[in-house]
Amino acid sequence: WSFWHRHGIRGPRGVPILGNMSEFFLGQKHYGDVYQNIYEAHPHLPYVGIYRLFNEPAVLVRSQEMIKEIMIRSFHHFQDNVLWVSRKRDPIVSFNPFVAKGDQWKNMRAEILPIFTPNKVRASFPHINSICRKLEAFVSQKVKNSENSFECKDLFSKYTLDVVASAGYGLDGASFTNTKSDFTQLVEHLFMPNNWSLLETIALLFSPLLGNIIKYCYAPPQVQHWLRGIIEKVLESRRSPGTLKELPSKPNDFLQWLIDGRQKSHEPIDVPTMVGHCGTFLLEGFETSSSLMAFALYEYAKHPSVQERLQNEIDDVLARYSGEISYEAIQEMPYLGATLYETLRLYPPMMALLKHCTKEFELPAQSPGGKSFIVPEGMVFVIPVKAVHYDGELYENPLLFQPERFLDQSDSSRNGLFLGFGEGPRMCPGMRFGLAQSKAGIITLLSKYSVSISENSKPFKISTTTFLTAPQEGIWISFKERNTK
Numbered sequence: 001w002s003f004w005h006r007h008g009i010r011g012p013r014g015v016p017i018l019g020n021m022s023e024f025f026l027g028q029k030h031y032g033d034v035y036q037n038i039y040e041a042h043p044h045l046p047y048v049g050i051y052r053l054f055n056e057p058a059v060l061v062r063s064q065e066m067i068k069e070i071m072i073r074s075f076h077h078f079q080d081n082v083l084w085v086s087r088k089r090d091p092i093v094s095f096n097p098f099v100a101k102g103d104q105w106k107n108m109r110a111e112i113l114p115i116f117t118p119n120k121v122r123a124s125f126p127h128i129n130s131i132c133r134k135l136e137a138f139v140s141q142k143v144k145n146s147e148n149s150f151e152c153k154d155l156f157s158k159y160t161l162d163v164v165a166s167a168g169y170g171l172d173g174a175s176f177t178n179t180k181s182d183f184t185q186l187v188e189h190l191f192m193p194n195n196w197s198l199l200e201t202i203a204l205l206f207s208p209l210l211g212n213i214i215k216y217c218y219a220p221p222q223v224q225h226w227l228r229g230i231i232e233k234v235l236e237s238r239r240s241p242g243t244l245k246e247l248p249s250k251p252n253d254f255l256q257w258l259i260d261g262r263q264k265s266h267e268p269i270d271v272p273t274m275v276g277h278c279g280t281f282l283l284e285g286f287e288t289s290s291s292l293m294a295f296a297l298y299e300y301a302k303h304p305s306v307q308e309r310l311q312n313e314i315d316d317v318l319a320r321y322s323g324e325i326s327y328e329a330i331q332e333m334p335y336l337g338a339t340l341y342e343t344l345r346l347y348p349p350m351m352a353l354l355k356h357c358t359k360e361f362e363l364p365a366q367s368p369g370g371k372s373f374i375v376p377e378g379m380v381f382v383i384p385v386k387a388v389h390y391d392g393e394l395y396e397n398p399l400l401f402q403p404e405r406f407l408d409q410s411d412s413s414r415n416g417l418f419l420g421f422g423e424g425p426r427m428c429p430g431m432r433f434g435l436a437q438s439k440a441g442i443i444t445l446l447s448k449y450s451v452s453i454s455e456n457s458k459p460f461k462i463s464t465t466t467f468l469t470a471p472q473e474g475i476w477i478s479f480k481e482r483n484t485k
């Protein structure tokens with residue numbers, strides 16, 4: 001407790017070794033909820049001195065001004081994310097901008113940014129549409145057989161994996177038709193709550209030493225091996241060593257745009273870099289969107305009036321676009337967009353963002369008359385996303401699902417207030433693509449079906465042990481054909 005006390009900075013007293021994180025360590029609370037409790041217990045402070053696991057002093061940022069300072073204005077002091085990933089054990093993940101540090105982060109991010117422009121997302125729509133048809137066929141077949149209850153996290157993981165396989169590398173993920181497809185099996189190894197989740201989350205966020213002891217890998221070796229294999233094959237089909245092959249028609253996918261970018265700047269199309277970027281598209285591309293879709297359906301099921309208003313918007317717009325889901329059509333559905341933002345507010349995929357201080361920083365006094373504090377390099381700053389999203393001073397009735405609150409806000413007015421995609425120079429580059437695939441899938445289903453909470457449903461509970469926000473027991477939703485005539 002003495003560290004912050006000695007520096008005259010207020011915060012909760014810690015317990016030996018576990019600091020302020022004992023409830024997280026015991027699996028009782030998600031780390032995001034622990035940070036939320038600390039945030040709520042110090043309503044008038046701009047930041048709080050806390051102790052993470054192993055008594056590591058860290059700063060939990062509270063005020064909107066401080067959040068903007070850390071994530072935007074003084075970003076060059078807080079450039080790196082706190083994630084302990086071993087380059088040796090996780091060579092593919094080390095390329096991921098979310099994980100990469102320093103100059104490597106800058107280069108990796110700069111290279112993938114051009115493939116997430118609105119034009120590129122528009123160009124992905126043929127892929128997205130073809131997977132929407134598979135989703136529709138899959139659901140319709142099951143409903144015809146009176147199997148109308150679906151575990152939505154699983155359903156949407158199939159959908160987003162197939163979109164990623166197709167829009168990413170021009171492959172058929174076959175997730176709907178083959179339960180043993182490579183892509184489907186992959187999900188079993190990633191992100192789902194299991195007996196190891198807590199240890200893995202501790203290794204990832206708190207302790208490289210523990211990571212070394214348990215040989216933690218963000219992407220398990222079999223996933224890395226499999227991914228390298230398929231990307232090598234696709235690359236081989238598109239180029240001879242050093243040059244591009246003449247293909248009958250040029251593919252329009254993420255991998256091809258990367259190849260084109262490298263060709264243009266006369267850089268080599270080397271396998272490790274290409275596999276690294278394709279790994280980023282896969283790992284970031286499916287999980288966050290499938291969770292968003294599942295949580296959104298859960299909220300629509302609980303709020304029939306929201307669902308009805310959304311279905312009316314979908315029906316109106318689709319009628320104007322001859323039933324076709326296009327990039328342009330989804331731009332005309334503001335209510336759909338608002339429901340997704342509101343879902344991300346209640347269920348942000350990352351309940352807290354953790355930033356390393358990479359360059360000494362002068363933290364202003366915590367309260368009038370106090371002293372400033374020079375933050376040493378390496379200290380962790382916690383941006384408590386969930387706490388901000390549930391703060392009654394910032395959002396009226398924060399526990400209620402009210403999409404209207406996102407209807408009339410311009411993106412800029414959300415600065416620091418909505419953190420579902422992060423903020424500042426590290427903000428999610430795949431946001432447009434993630435939202436586009438989520439919207440297309442939801443339109444496909446809600447234009448045909450109404451949803452309600454399934455009778456099979458187990459009590460809704462968020463896992464306390466996973467790194468990303470995940471439902472502990474899945475989300476069971478019933479589909480009923482709409483009478484649209």
Ligand code: HEM
Nearest residue numbers: 097098281284285288289420421422423426427428430434
């Ligand atoms: C609804 C879907 C998505 C959500 C909610 C989401 C959310 C986030 C969040 C919270 C971050 C951390 C931002 C920060 O540190 O400030 C992030 C980073 C990132 N996301 Fe997303 N994401 C989504 C979809 C995607 C997709 C589809 C892709 C790519 C295919 C993607 C690629 C990335 C990458 C590469 C980063 C790291 C950026 C960096 O550190 O420079 N995301 N995302």
